[in-house]
Amino acid sequence: MDGTLGMGGHSLQILKTAGDKAELLGLDRDEEALALARKRLVEFEDRIHLFHTPFSRFEEALDEIGWDLIDGAVLDLGVSSMQLDVAERGFSFIHDGPLDMRMDPDSTTSAEELVNTLKHGDLARIIRVYGEDPLAGKIASAILKAREKEAITRTLQLAEIVRLAYPPKMRHTARNHPATRTFQGLRIAVNRETEELEYYLKTIVGRLKPGARVAIISFHSLEDRAVKHAFRDAAKGCKCPPHQLHCTCGGRPEMKVLTKKPLMAGEAEREANPRARSAKLRVAEKLAPDGEEA
Known part of the structure; x- marks a missing residue:
């Protein structure tokens, strides 16, 4: 699932590398972007499902196409080049x-x-x-x-x-x-971006298959901090207060954080795309119900 489809750049690469049986759900609240993405992804038109909706309402889209759990999710936050230009x-x-x-x-x-x-x-x-x-x-x-x-x-x-x-x-x-x-x-x-992201981070884990990964690209510290803390909390499991010596909540880790520090664009990418200089990518993987890697 690409929750911020934009002009379809991420989705195009995902579909090209994921195999001929992969299907993709793409969401965007910008109808102009959706129209451009549909043209860009035309070779995969029989394997894509596009929705005009914010990414925080992804569960409605999943339910509409009959998907319970997904194999991966990506978000590219912030404003797109098309909107800026x-x-x-x-x-x-x-x-x-x-x-x-x-x-x-x-x-x-x-x-x-x-x-x-x-x-x-x-x-x-x-x-x-x-x-x-x-x-x-x-x-x-x-x-x-x-x-x-x-x-x-x-x-x-x-x-x-x-x-x-x-x-x-x-x-x-x-x-x-x-x-x-x-x-x-x-x-x-x-655009209520903070509320959108907070709700997504609370709900996305429950719709991931064991072994599925969620990747989020953020562009400023508020977003990156929210993603970092959400991934950390899901990886920790226990929700007991920090001062409590022993866990009584019984919480188990749901995610494994794959990026201890956010991945950032290299020099060549920053030169080719100056807007990538502030981008930070964090990735986490869904664990099996017993807290083990899938």
């Missing part, structure tokens, strides 16, 4: 477009609505927690001041507000554009 989608602070950021354009709340309606504290929390920007309070204040004069409706309009909220010295020495973290925080909030 199309200004009209509103993800980019480099190209001007409507302030949207919805991965599914039919969903209800856009970045424009959040930026123009949220109170200072709520806006600052999104930028601080999801964007991990230490200047979140200052940025939120700048946004509220700007929207008193006119609605903030364009990506470059917001990017400039955030840029000017940075002190001149930080502005000139920053490695990335000052708006990078604010846009990240808003995107995560708009």
